[in-house]
Amino acid sequence: MTEHPDDLLPFLARRRDALAFDLAYRAPFASWQHELRSAWQASLPFGDAPLVMEAKEQSVSGSLEFRCYRFRYATGDAGEAALLLPRGASEPLPAVVLLHDHGGSFDAGWRKMIADGVAPAAFYEGRHLGNGLAEAGYAVLCIDALGWGSRFYGGYERQQAVAYHALQLGWSLAGIVAVDDLQSIAWLSQQPEIDAGRIAVMGFSFGGARAWQAAALCQKVKAAVSLSWIGCRKDMLSHANPLLRGHSANYFLHPAMALRADYPDLAGLAADRPLFIRAGDQDRHMPRETVERAIAQLSTIAGDAGGRLDAAIFAGAHHCPRSVQDEAFAFLARYL
Incomplete structure (x- = not known):
């Protein structure tokens, strides 16, 4: 009998099963957070460099x-970013950095989240989350991640080549995306319309991973909403999981951290602040059992850190239903 080609070879499966993370969570929280975050930050390219805003277009629609901006990042790459603001605000606004999904489509990045007549809200039951958040009173920033929209570089056909180019040069796709997101948060915090003490991150799927990642790496983030991307590495290194699919795996792989901390440990760096986690019980990417294990680890960390963890599993597959969106909006209203 021939094994499925995406299964791990036996010797790799044994190594997976023997994984022991030297920077897995241990109390006290503050010293562990500093050690793990410092190690992760040290592995990223241009961690402290600012982005440059090169151009801006402005328009008004209703309320x-x-x-629309053009951001140039510290790597030298550039792409579009969209900022949506409630009109007529007299005081600095709370803000949400909205991180778009992967979705298997690359023609749109921020346009998946903010309605402009181009991309449908395919995973969100017809609601563009950016518009919903702005109508609720938040400033909303959404950038095109590397590979999407204005930063398209060939889709599935070229993702692996670009990823391996980056690895050969000491970087990673995951690291580049993380730094771009962090630079965007830093830029937003400096804008006069924004209350820098009330910035949250939010995302679904790929965006959900980016959300807890940004909160983990940046204390400027005061609350995080992560939808449909949490689990444990050992569980997820199995047949048909995205971590074994070359077209997307590299967006979730930080090579320097692979043997040092599990995903819930990395997410747990944000557990000293309000953290909202949801995943579907029929999600083929994140099986219920691994989500439950990850939530249990996050609960332990948040308990020690004095954070506010709101984590649950909803009935459904890999999508973002309105009921979960409404819960997330209520969470942000409570803590932002």
């Missing part, structure tokens, strides 16, 4: 003001 919202829309701005």
Whole structure:
């Protein structure tokens, strides 16, 4: 009998099963957070360099003001970013950095999240989350991640080549995406319309991983909403999981951290602040059992850190139903 080609070879499966993370969570929280975060930050390219805003277009639609920017990141790559603001605000606004999904489509990045007539809200039951958040009173920033929209570089056909180019040069796709997100948060915190003490991150799927990642790496983030991307590495290194699919695996792989901390440990760096986690019980990417194990680890960390963990599993597959969106909006209203 021939094994499925995506299964791990036996010797790799044995190594997976023997994984022991030297920077897995241990109390006290503060010293562990500093050690793990410092190690992770040290592995990223250009961690402290600012981005440059090169251009801006502005328009008004109803109760919202829309701005489209061109950001140049410290790596030298550039792409579009969209900022949506409630019109007429007299005081600095709370803000949400909204991180778009993967979705298997690359023609749109921020346009998946902010309605402009181009991309449907395919995973969100017709609601563009950016518009919903802005109408609720938040400033909303969404950038095109490397590979999407204005930063498209060939889709599935070229993702692996670009990923391996980056690895050969000491970087990773995951690291580049993380730094771009962090630079965007830093830029947003400096804008006069924004209350820098009230910035949250939010995302679904790929965006969900980016959300807890940004909160883990940046204390400027005061609350995080992560939807449909949490689990434990050992469980997820199995047949048909995205971590074994070359077209997307590299967006979740930080090579320097692979043997040092599990995903819930990395997410747990944000557990000293309000953290909202949801995943579907029929999600083929994140099986219920691994989500439950990850939530249990996050609960332990949040308990020691004095954080506010709101974690649950909903009935459904890999999508973002309105009921979960509404819970997330209520969470942000409570803590932001």
